[in-house]
Amino acid sequence: MQVIDLKRLRRTYFGNATATRDQRVQLRGSKAVVLFTLYLIIMALVLYIAYDSAIGYSSRSLATAQSNLQGFYWATIACLGVVVTIVAPAVGAFAIVTERQRRSLDLVFSAPVEPKFYLVGKLISAYRYVWLLLILALPFCAVSVTLGGTTWIQLFITFLLFSFYGLICVAFGLLLSSMSSRPIPALCWTYCAIGAYWFFTFYLAMTGFMAISGFGGSSSSPFSNVSFFTALCPLTFPFQGGQSTLILGREFPIWLVSIVEHLLVIKIIILAAGSIMSPSDGREIKSLRIHGLIYFGVVAVLIGWGxxxxxxxxxxxxxxxxxxxxxxxxxxxxxxxxxxxxxxxxxxxxxxxxxxxxxxxxxxxxxxxxxxxxxxxxxxxxxxxxxxxxxxxxxxxxxxxxxxxxxxxxxxxxxxxxxxxxxxxxxxxxxxxxxxxxxxxxxxxxxxxxxxxxxxxxxxxxxxxxxxxxxxxxxxxxxxxxxxxxxxxxxxxxxxxxxxxxxxxxxxxxxxxxxxxxxxxxxxxxxxxxxxxxxxxxxxxxxx
Amino acid sequence: MLEVKNLRKTYGDFTAVQGISFSLKPGDIFGFIGSNGAGKTTTIRMLATLLEPTSGTATLNGVDVVDQPMEIRRMIGYMPDFFGLYDDVKVWEYLDFFASIYGVSQRDKVIDEVLELTDLTIKKDAFVQSLSRGMQQRLCLARCLVHDPKLLLLDEPASGLDPRARAELKELIAELGRMGKIIIISSHILPELSDFCNSVGIIERGNLLAFGDVASVVRSIRPTKQINIEVLGDPDPAARFFASQTATRLGECSGNKLTIEFDGDESEQVELLKKALANEIKILSFAEDTANLEDVFMKLTTGAVS
Known part of the structure; x- marks a missing residue:
């Protein structure tokens, strides 16, 4: 039986050298300051326009004002969604392919480094970067909370879900980056993959919505309140805060289910990237194949049930x-x-x-x-x-x-x-x-x-x-x-x-x-x- | 102890390395000589676990490069023929990254030590892209040393360096050899290799044509000594004298210079000179023509690539 190597796990998730190095580079010099300033200026401009159109004309009654404020909140979240969808895949897509072009990947893999260690490091550094973008946008979102468009809890849950969605985007980027030899094709294919992911999750969310509405026979559904698959769709993030889902008779917050689903998706994508980077007969290939069987089995059960x-x-x-x-x-x-x-x-x-x-x-x-x-x-x-x-x-x-x-x-x-x-x-x-x-x-x-x-x-x-x-x-x-x-x-x-x-x-x-x-x-x-x-x-x- | 047995690498119909074998012990500095495309880099990459051999074995201290690549990687330092440096990273950060992935404890102390060894202490806080080529090369070598490897694989480390940087690198490699590390160094600059390598291997089209210490490899292409003699006046008496001696064979004669091939040891060589002087041969100079690696390389190889 394989004993869990705690030291190795700690090195992979908590002291990852790749993550530390990437973070140093990401935040170094004037480049980072200029980029973040530009990001804040664009966010401010876009949200000012959204605020102006939401509040400026028709805040006559309390109900209308409330509705308009919610509209402003959604506009803020939509902006964040767009930023994460654009930035996170790029961070992932360039991560490996640029190292391959620089030929520094050989140096890393001539050291006792497993692909998993390297990929997790890249994920951690990208996750920090995504959180940085989200936190920088916090003042804009705080306006919505202060004015009554949303609550802090709901905002935090939305941020959390966006960070995990960003992680999926990075994981797709890493996968395509590990398969490419040039950065631009890696980036293009990553955006295509994200597009397909949106289509797929949106389709699942719509199916789930139809099931809730009675089109899909939800009467005996084990996931009666919100479809299990709906949780993956980024469009549903702002609404997941106050909702729950029934799984086999027990009630769970839908955002928690969403995070678990996101982590499972990330795991399989990273295993795929790891198996591409590992030599044949590598541990990643075996793990990917076993996970593939389990995931497909579970999905087949859910489809059969559906x-x-x-x-x-x-x-x-x-x-x-x-x-x-x-x-x-x-x-x-x-x-x-x-x-x-x-x-x-x-x-x-x-x-x-x-x-x-x-x-x-x-x-x-x-x-x-x-x-x-x-x-x-x-x-x-x-x-x-x-x-x-x-x-x-x-x-x-x-x-x-x-x-x-x-x-x-x-x-x-x-x-x-x-x-x-x-x-x-x-x-x-x-x-x-x-x-x-x-x-x-x-x-x-x-x-x-x-x-x-x-x-x-x-x-x-x-x-x-x-x-x-x-x-x-x-x-x-x-x-x-x-x-x-x-x-x-x-x-x-x-x-x-x-x-x-x-x-x-x-x-x-x-x-x-x-x-x-x-x-x-x-x-x-x-x-x-x-x-x-x-x-x-x-x-x-x-x-x- | 590094043992390479029948190591072979093929890509489809193309054979890059054709079953080479050699063994090296701690302290050996092995010069790997060959034209571009001869199979040096492929061999080195197989030893660095970056390429899987098609057949054959390579073991370092009993650990196989294919069966236990992670163990091997802990024992080797690989320096490729390119720098592979990161931008926007300081010298100490670069070394810290590699020390960390090798799981080195007391990283700060180790980094200071390798910086001192490679004479880069003063550049500790400089960005790697601001270093000169020679310094970048030394930084790469420092990277290879952070985990105190048993085997160093240096692929063309001296290429593109100025004479001073080359001399410094040579001294550094010699020092590492004295520290008991096995060093495999591939290079085109043959005279330099013979200065500090205690064994060499000549490879062409994936075949190891010669292997051994420098003197024995040189001897293998020229079993007899070649002595150049310059005489005063008419060379004919001298030519007749040397042609009549045992263990000598007259070679080229031009003007007052002649060359003989002599199959004897050093004391016999002294005796021969004494005898020539006793026979009133007016010798101006009497010197053994020592073959070098370049001669050996030119004689053994045809310049063909795989």
Whole structure:
């Protein structure tokens, strides 16, 4: 059993040399003073305009004045949000790539430094910087408190949440910075990642809001007051102060849940960055893979539960169904296949490729070796992908079953159908969509192997693999929508060719899904078969 | 004790280092000689755990560079062929950062000591970007020394330095050798290496062509001594005399100068001179032509790169 090394932990979190050095540089000389002065002047100007427009014209009644003051407070917080969203990713994105360009990274890693120590140091220094920005803006926010727009507690909670959001931005920056060799692409990709994060969390928040409003079947929700996922959306920060959420029957302040969620997201991003910077078979890679399985399992449970709750709400208020079992299993099948496809696009091109990039070499050491599952070597990638998919399926099925321990029922009175995760596995409609997901994953994997076998450069292999997937799965969607009069809502005509069309229809098209699933498996088998001679040439080699 | 056995590094079809082997003991200063692209930096980076060897082993005091990289990093000081200095950082802060990541206790004391050793005490509070090139080089060396390493890997440390800075660096490295550290130093400036290195290795296209102490490496390319003789007047009698002697072979003859190859020890060399004088050969000068590392390097290598 591994004993926790307290000395190492203390060195990492409380006396981190990287954090100390970065902090010295950040606050050194006139550069910092000029930047902070400029920041305060811009904040003052923007907030003066906001204050003027909120208070200047219509503070006739107390209620109006109160409302306007709240508006001013939100404007202040929005300004802070914009500042954090612009500054924090830049701090993270430049952190590693500039050291790589200066070639000082070699000096650091020729010392007994683990990537985790280095990345945590960068996070700590960036966190201090974000807090500095927030504290500098405190006088402006204090105006809102003094005039009655908010309370100190609410303000502090909002600051706390913004600081953790800033930390997520920095973590994204560090991740992209560890993958880049130039600062500008690192920065651009980081802003893209933050944009995607906003989109994703906003989507989750909206889904949560709909659930609260009764659209998503919140009656039996274990997170009844505010959606569990809503807490990640930065737009909800100013409102999280006075709210709570029920988790498995217990009430928790939503901001506390939010901080925990933020920390979990940061952890997985930093593990990803660490695994990129660590040598193969490094501790970070193993940790990332284990965390990946746990996180995906939990998310799959929550999605399974969410789909289950949504389906129940939809069927209880909908028309009488002729074949409720078939309908329900089809919905569950499409939801799971959709989740697997989206996840697959994120990880399969990454894990199916091998080769050399500027810094590291991923040797071909075989296609399948279950013992290498957590090592980050090529042979361990396929077993990991299979385990990952299995965890997703099991988690999803567990989520559909776990409604506080009871068995779910669907359909209006008279056509009720009881269904559990286990019983779904016996439904042909559900299995057909699983077959489609399996076909898509196998195609993704064989595309990755194909591009890796053709290109020695792993970055190029990953790009080719990803774009070939996009070309196969998404481009025909746009192409077919132009030349085919039929819409995605109805899989007819040329749309029958599209492999993902059946996942996004409101109507069940399991017949096409089955054909696509089988066809993709056959195509993948042909691709891998054609690569046999090339793969044989890549003699499995161990480093030593 | 550093032991390198069949260390090899390949990138696809390209082999950067082809199974080199050597061993060094404490106090050894090993000059690693080779053209650009010969494989010196790759070897040094493998020893510094920054590159994973394709095959072979390298152990320092029994610790393997691949199996226990963190242990190895605690025992080595790596100075690359670039500075890698941070801007807006003072000299003591730079050293404090590295001392901290090496987990050095009593950092202030150690920093003062290495600054004194590298003669940078006066620049303790200066910003690193304000230092001259020679001082930056010494600061890099000071960085390598903060954790008192057993092995120093110095990749082209003298490049770009003026003669004075080079002489100071040379003296400093010699002093470190006397302190019992193993030092591997790669350089193009061959005469300097022979001054203070007690062993050398010549590498070309990833192959270690020669390894050993300087004298034995030189001997390996010229097993017999070459003696240059200058005579007064007609050189023919002298040529005839030396051609007739055992253990000598007449080499080049030009004007009143001639060269002989002599396969004997120092006392036999003295006897030969005595005999020549006794035979009334009018010798103006009689000197052994000592080969240097440059000769060895030029003879062994072809100038080809991998």
């Amino acid at each position: 789909v289950s709750a949504g389906a129940q709400a939809a069927f209880s208020s909908g028309p009488t169904l002729t074949n409720p079992t078939q309908n329900v299993s089809s919905i569950f099948g499409r939801a799971l296949a959709g989740v697997l496809c989206v996840t697959g696009i994120c990880i399969v091109p990454y894990l199916s490729t091998f080769g050399q990039n500027d810094y590291r070499r991923f040797r071909f050491n075989g296609l399948f070796n279950i013992r290498k599952m957590f090592t980050g070597t090529v042979a361990g990638n396929l077993p990991y992908l299979i385990t990952f998919a299995l965890v997703g399926v099991v988690g999803f099925l567990a989520g559909t079953t776990a409604d506080l321990g009871s068995v779910r029922s669907f359909g209006p009175t008279g056509t009720r159908v009881k269904i559990t995760g286990a019983s779904l596995l016996l439904q042909p409609m559900f299995l057909i969509y699983l077959l489609l997901a399996l076909g898509i994953w196998t195609l993704m994997w064989s595309c990755g192997i194909l591009s890796a076998a053709k290109h020695q450069n792993i970055s190029r292999a990953r790009t080719v693999s990803l774009f070939s997937l996009v070309a196969i799965a998404l481009v025909p969607t746009f192409f077919l929508s132009i030349i085919s009069p039929e819409s995605l809502e109805k899989v007819e005509g040329l749309w029958k060719l599209n492999i993902i069309a059946s996942l996004f229809c409101n109507v069940d098209y399991s017949g096409y899904a089955a054909i696509h699933g089988v066809a993709l498996l056959v195509i993948s088998a042909i691709l891998i078969g054609s690569l046999q001679s090339r793969l044989r040439k890549l003699t499995p080699t161990e480093p030593r």
